[in-house]
Amino acid sequence: MLQVRDLSKRYGDRNALVDVDLDVATGETVAVLGPSGSGKSTLLRVIAGLETPDRGSVSWDGTDLSSVPPHNRNFGLMFQDYALFPHRDVAGNVGFGLRMAGWSRPDINRRVGEVLELVGLAGAEQRRINQLSGGEAQRVALARTLAPAPRMVMLDEPLGSLDRSLSERLIVELGEIFARVETTVLYVTHDQEEAFTIADRVAVMREGALVQAATPEHLWASPAGVFVSDFLGFSNRFAAIAKDGRADLGWATVPVDVPDGPCQVVLRPDALVVDDAGNITVTVIGSVFRGDHYLARATTESGSQLTVSMPARPRPGDRVRIKLDPAGVLALVD
Amino acid sequence: MRISWSRLGRASLVLVPLGFLTVFYAYPVLSILLTGLVRDGSPDLSPFRAVLTSAPLLGVVWFTLWQAVVSTLLTMIAAMPVAYVFARYRFAGKRLLSALLTVPFVMPTVVVATAFLALLGSSSPFGINLNRTIWIILAAHVFYNVAVVVRTVGGLWSHLDPRMEAAARSLGATRWQAFRTVTLPLLRPALAAAAAIVFLFTFTSFGVILILGGLTYATLEVEIYRQTVVFLNLPVAAALAIVQLAGVSVILWLYGRYQRRREVELSLMPAESVAQRPSTWRQRLVVGSVAAYIGVVAVLPLGILVARSFDTGGSGPFTFYRTLTDGSGSTAFVSPLEAIGNSLWIAGLATIIALVVGMAAAAVVAYRTGRASRSFDLLLMLPLGTSAVTIGFGMLVALDWPIDLRAHVILIPLAHALVAIPFVVRLSVPVMRAVRPQLRESAAVLGASPARIWREIDLPIAARALGVSAGFAFAISLGEFGATSFIARPDTPTLPIAIFRLLGRPGTLNFGQALALSTILMALTAAVILLVDRLRLGDVGEF
Numbered sequence: 001m002l003q004v005r006d007l008s009k010r011y012g013d014r015n016a017l018v019d020v021d022l023d024v025a026t027g028e029t030v031a032v033l034g035p036s037g038s039g040k041s042t043l044l045r046v047i048a049g050l051e052t053p054d055r056g057s058v059s060w061d062g063t064d065l066s067s068v069p070p071h072n073r074n075f076g077l078m079f080q081d082y083a084l085f086p087h088r089d090v091a092g093n094v095g096f097g098l099r100m101a102g103w104s105r106p107d108i109n110r111r112v113g114e115v116l117e118l119v120g121l122a123g124a125e126q127r128r129i130n131q132l133s134g135g136e137a138q139r140v141a142l143a144r145t146l147a148p149a150p151r152m153v154m155l156d157e158p159l160g161s162l163d164r165s166l167s168e169r170l171i172v173e174l175g176e177i178f179a180r181v182e183t184t185v186l187y188v189t190h191d192q193e194e195a196f197t198i199a200d201r202v203a204v205m206r207e208g209a210l211v212q213a214a215t216p217e218h219l220w221a222s223p224a225g226v227f228v229s230d231f232l233g234f235s236n237r238f239a240a241i242a243k244d245g246r247a248d249l250g251w252a253t254v255p256v257d258v259p260d261g262p263c264q265v266v267l268r269p270d271a272l273v274v275d276d277a278g279n280i281t282v283t284v285i286g287s288v289f290r291g292d293h294y295l296a297r298a299t300t301e302s303g304s305q306l307t308v309s310m311p312a313r314p315r316p317g318d319r320v321r322i323k324l325d326p327a328g329v330l331a332l333v334d
Numbered sequence: 335m336r337i338s339w340s341r342l343g344r345a346s347l348v349l350v351p352l353g354f355l356t357v358f359y360a361y362p363v364l365s366i367l368l369t370g371l372v373r374d375g376s377p378d379l380s381p382f383r384a385v386l387t388s389a390p391l392l393g394v395v396w397f398t399l400w401q402a403v404v405s406t407l408l409t410m411i412a413a414m415p416v417a418y419v420f421a422r423y424r425f426a427g428k429r430l431l432s433a434l435l436t437v438p439f440v441m442p443t444v445v446v447a448t449a450f451l452a453l454l455g456s457s458s459p460f461g462i463n464l465n466r467t468i469w470i471i472l473a474a475h476v477f478y479n480v481a482v483v484v485r486t487v488g489g490l491w492s493h494l495d496p497r498m499e500a501a502a503r504s505l506g507a508t509r510w511q512a513f514r515t516v517t518l519p520l521l522r523p524a525l526a527a528a529a530a531i532v533f534l535f536t537f538t539s540f541g542v543i544l545i546l547g548g549l550t551y552a553t554l555e556v557e558i559y560r561q562t563v564v565f566l567n568l569p570v571a572a573a574l575a576i577v578q579l580a581g582v583s584v585i586l587w588l589y590g591r592y593q594r595r596r597e598v599e600l601s602l603m604p605a606e607s608v609a610q611r612p613s614t615w616r617q618r619l620v621v622g623s624v625a626a627y628i629g630v631v632a633v634l635p636l637g638i639l640v641a642r643s644f645d646t647g648g649s650g651p652f653t654f655y656r657t658l659t660d661g662s663g664s665t666a667f668v669s670p671l672e673a674i675g676n677s678l679w680i681a682g683l684a685t686i687i688a689l690v691v692g693m694a695a696a697a698v699v700a701y702r703t704g705r706a707s708r709s710f711d712l713l714l715m716l717p718l719g720t721s722a723v724t725i726g727f728g729m730l731v732a733l734d735w736p737i738d739l740r741a742h743v744i745l746i747p748l749a750h751a752l753v754a755i756p757f758v759v760r761l762s763v764p765v766m767r768a769v770r771p772q773l774r775e776s777a778a779v780l781g782a783s784p785a786r787i788w789r790e791i792d793l794p795i796a797a798r799a800l801g802v803s804a805g806f807a808f809a810i811s812l813g814e815f816g817a818t819s820f821i822a823r824p825d826t827p828t829l830p831i832a833i834f835r836l837l838g839r840p841g842t843l844n845f846g847q848a849l850a851l852s853t854i855l856m857a858l859t860a861a862v863i864l865l866v867d868r869l870r871l872g873d874v875g876e877f
Binding site: 045048049050069070071072073074075076077079081083085086087096097100101144148 | 770772773775776777778779780781782783786790791794795
């Protein structure tokens with residue numbers, strides 16, 4: 001297993017990594033989630049040995065890797081823009097790592113065919129790199145990373161430069177491929193849906209520091225703070241004062257399990273449900289069509305603004321009754 | 335052990351070019367300074383006094399200046415319509431015309447000069463004898479340099495948004511006002527660059543003037559040659575070389591200052607979206623006449639050269655070529671044919687030297703950053719600003735110690751390599767820089783050691799630059815005349831030297847053989863350039 005301890009790295013006066021501790025168990029898929037500039041890529045580069053940390057250590061199964069150069073670490077790294085070798089064809093790219101490892105020609109050819117089939121590009125050996133579409137280049141890059149069967153695969157925003165519909169399809173395929181090759185995966189992304197789809201555990205980073213590492217379910221249920229909650233896209237957040245296990249939002253009183261004092265109350269999307277028997281009335285301002293539902297912006301009688309999922313198209317000015325489910329209420333103290 | 339080897343390797347990347355430039359460039363140029371400024375260990379300015387008090391020598395300085403100014407102006411005027419048409423219009427045959435236009439520029443000066451002798455010399459097929467007049471010199475200079483201006487100015491022009499001119503027109507400017515107030519100022523950096531290059535080339539013009547100017551006209555370059563070879567007056571030659579070095583430095587300094595002051599951010603467009611098909615009869619006329627103009631001007635002199643090399647007045651079309659081999663009317667010591675062999679092996683050797691030194695230097699410039707690397711880059715470009723004659727002359731006065739290289743034929747490929755190195759560096763650095771760091775990192779993560787990365791990633795990508803550089807170095811060496819005229823030994827003439835000697839002899843046969851040899855040199859150069867061009871075209875869409 002991978003063990004990252006106390007990792008710190010500065011570029012000039014910018015902190016790229018601050019005391020990062022992270023374990024990735026063998027066979028586990030961990031997604032590193034964070035906005036751009038949060039240090040995710042630096043973390044991968046340090047683990048790969050492409051950057052030297054100022055402090056801290058990277059080790060595998062208890063062996064410190066500080067003095068092991070990148071080409072001897074046996075970690076696969078797939079770059080954001082793939083970094084395919086323009087002067088080699090698909091087979092030349094995919095078989096590169098095998099050639100470095102001293103495989104024989106026939107073995108390389110067999111393995112290249114195998115891996116290309118795995119990523120859905122069987123028979124693409126002779127194609128030129130500049131003739132590949134974005135999605136194909138991504139598959140070739142993945143095949144190149146997987147071919148030498150590295151003990152861990154790291155991917156830096158592998159779907160970052162693809163359009164939305166393509167990346168939504170590919171993320172599922174990626175998950176299936178990882179399951180089939182049973183490898184350890186460290187997956188960097190800024191997209192929480194991607195992270196939740198692929199990962200056993202998600203590690204959220206902010207300004208070089210690891211904020212929270214947990215399963216997607218745990219992260220969803222109890223984000224460790226305002227940053228994580230905002231980053232997960234929970235848009236209904238209100239400042240309130242907790243007193244005796246309750247907090248008054250002005251238009252509703254909700255149960256909170258934080259000590260008395262100022263806190264932030266987050267209402268997850270499942271906390272607000274349209275219900276004719278509900279005791280809260282909101283006025284619709286506008287709405288967005290989301291396929292199976294409408295996401296409406298609405299205001300309460302006391303003037304607070306909410307985002308509520310609605311089954312039918314609301315018109316601006318409509319008055320809608322909603323119910324508040326205490327199970328979807330989170331209280332955070334930063 | 336491994337570490338010390340790689341450190342040695344890295345050090346040699348710097349030391350090989352540095353050593354080469356020190357011995358074969360810095361030391362000779364320094365020796366010129368010493369020859370011109372010092373006599374018997376004490377400062378002596380009498381050579382300069384000789385230059386400044388001699389009316390003929392002052393005349394040389396004055397002629398060098400004004401012919402360069404006039405040549406530059408005429409070249410700019412001739413090139414602007416061509417640059418305009420190439421930038422603004424798409425038409426059939428554009429690529430062919432562009433290639434034709436570039437042909438004169440890559441041709442050796444001796445070939446161009448011989449072609450103009452064939453076209454406008456004493457035996458001109460049109461009956462126009464301009465030999466030993468200023469007109470034939472100016473014509474040759476314009477012919478030679480038009481491509482530089484078209485490439486430089488047209489290159490920028492083809493990316494200028496034509497809507498800016500349209501906006502000016504819609505605001506009430508006439509066609510001419512729009513050009514003068516919008517386009518021309520925007521083109522100014524390219525115009526200045528082109529003018530500076532053409533001025534530099536014509537200011538240091540040697541072969542063209544030596545061959546076409548006779549005894550009437552001499553630039554500083556030609557005079558340095560005469561003072562050295564004819565009058566054996568090395569101090570005066572050195573003083574002239576110093577005057578010329580100073581002149582070149584002033585031009586480069588002025589140009590550098592001008593460019594720094596005028597850095598305007600331009601929003602450039604892809605050339606494809608700027609160029610239009612000519613649609614009105616007026617546009618078709620403009621495009622058509624420019625195409626015709628290129629056809630005539632770029633092809634005529636070289637065409638006449640080839641045609642006349644076969645026109646022997648009834649003794650069989652290959653007489654001039656045949657007599658090259660059988661020694662009848664041979665140049666002093668060797669048959670002209672032998673000159674071809676000399677040129678080929680010298681060019682081969684010069685190419686190897688230029689590649690070894692130039693690629694090492696390019697690797698340093700491409701991969702290292704910081705002040706030291708930038709000064710190194712600048713140092714590498716110095717030979718480009720130094721005339722070939724200065725380099726040849728410098729080698730002649732300097733390289734007699736510790737071993738006397740002056741009499742050794744190896745000096746010729748060394749001098750040619752020195753001329754070619756700046757080109758090798760300039761061609762290779764961008765290609766080497768284009769290898770993105772992620773490619774190397776990818777290879778590292780896939781298990782490639784640093785040495786393996788160089789072999790697997792950098793080298794294959796640099797191979798194309800290597801091929802193109804090799805072609806250019808070879809072509810440069812084939813045509814090099816200025817430096818070679820100082821250091822070639824009588825028994826090992828190169829092609830340009832043999833042609834020059836033949837031109838200096840009376841008689842139809844000698845002139846015919848000069849035409850034949852020039853045609854051969856032209857064909858060799860064209861073949862090399864075509865080969866290089868194929869390599870470059872292969873690049874499109876690859877990287």
